[in-house]
Amino acid sequence: MGFDFHKVQGGMFAGVAGAYLSLAYAPTWLENMTAGRGWIAVALVIFATWDPVRALIGSYLFGGIDALGLRLQAMGVTAISPFFLKMLPYIFTIVVLIVVTKQSHKKHIGAPGALGLPYDREER
Numbered sequence: 875m876g877f878d879f880h881k882v883q884g885g886m887f888a889g890v891a892g893a894y895l896s897l898a899y900a901p902t903w904l905e906n907m908t909a910g911r912g913w914i915a916v917a918l919v920i921f922a923t924w925d926p927v928r929a930l931i932g933s934y935l936f937g938g939i940d941a942l943g944l945r946l947q948a949m950g951v952t953a954i955s956p957f958f959l960k961m962l963p964y965i966f967t968i969v970v971l972i973v974v975t976k977q978s979h980k981k982h983i984g985a986p987g988a989l990g991l992p993y994d995r996e997e998r
Contacts, residue, residue, distance in 0.1 A: 910964065917967045921974050924986070932970075939966045 896903050914936055922929035943959035 914963060914967050917971050921970050923974065935970075936963060936967070939963050 918932045918936055921932045940963045943962045946959055947956055
């Protein structure tokens with residue numbers, strides 16, 4: 875086994891994301907700090923359907939919905955419960971997954987042909 879730059883790069887990105895989450899987003903470490911955002915990331919991958927441009931658009935959509943709840947609270951909107959505003963990203967995620975799943979049955983989503991097959995480097 876040799877040096878694999880992609881694994882190192884992936885680990886670095888994960889480390890930067892964790893550092894951002896614990897140092898900038900929430901200035902202290904807390905239990906359940908991610909609050910289910912990993913599932914939103916999985917939903918983003920499903921939403922993107924193997925299209926990087928769609929993944930970029932989806933990440934702005936999911937992030938915008940999360941920011942919308944915070945923005946409405948900061949504006950002093952009291953007609954909507956703060957608990958509902960915290961649920962907005964997750965509700966939006968479920969709605970998007972339902973819509974994308976219904977659409978993906980109608981068309982070919984372009985997933986890689988070897989998706990789901992075990993990879994063995996020695997079989998070349």
